[in-house]
Amino acid sequence: MGRAAIAAPEVSVGEHNDVRRCAFCGAAELEPARLTMGQSAAGVEVTVTGVPGVRCRSCGEAAVPGPQVFAVDDALRAVLVAAGALPASVLEQDAADIVVEPVAG
Ligand SMILES: [Zn+2]
Numbered sequence: 778m779g780r781a782a783i784a785a786p787e788v789s790v791g792e793h794n795d796v797r798r799c800a801f802c803g804a805a806e807l808e809p810a811r812l813t814m815g816q817s818a819a820g821v822e823v824t825v826t827g828v829p830g831v832r833c834r835s836c837g838e839a840a841v842p843g844p845q846v847f848a849v850d851d852a853l854r855a856v857l858v859a860a861g862a863l864p865a866s867v868l869e870q871d872a873a874d875i876v877v878e879p880v881a882g
Contacts (some may be wrong), residue, residue, distance in 0.1 A: 804835035812839050814846070816853040821862035823853045 798805050810832035815824035828849060830841035841849070857863040 799833040799835060799838060800840060801838040802833060802836040804833060806834035807831040807840075808834055810839055812841055814841065814849050814853065816850070816857060817862075818857050819862040821857055821860045823856045823860075825849060825853065 797807060799807060808831065810830050811827045812830040812832075813824055813826045814828050815822060817823070828841055828845065830839055830845075832839040851868070854863060854867055858865050858868060
């Protein structure tokens with residue numbers, strides 16, 4: 778589909794979607810975690826919590842597997858379009874700004 782391997786600036790699952798090894802510190806210390814993803818545009822903010830992902834026990838970084846990141850991102854953008862914060866044309870574009878933030882606790 779021509780998408781970039783990963784669009785999140787701070788969270789990645791690595792070049793081969795290997796979620797068993799941390800993309801940041803390389804440790805094989807990943808454990809299941811519930812994460813929050815969000816996007817905002819024109820003052821409208823959309824977040825989804827409880828997204829299944831992984832968190833590194835060594836460095837604390839979190840990641841959501843690539844296919845899920847893109848699917849959730851598409852859904853978030855669709856909400857922003859529905860809210861009038863983005864033009865419908867963005868739904869035809871590749872993911873640009875994905876923010877994935879780990880949920881405390
Ligand atoms: Zn790590």
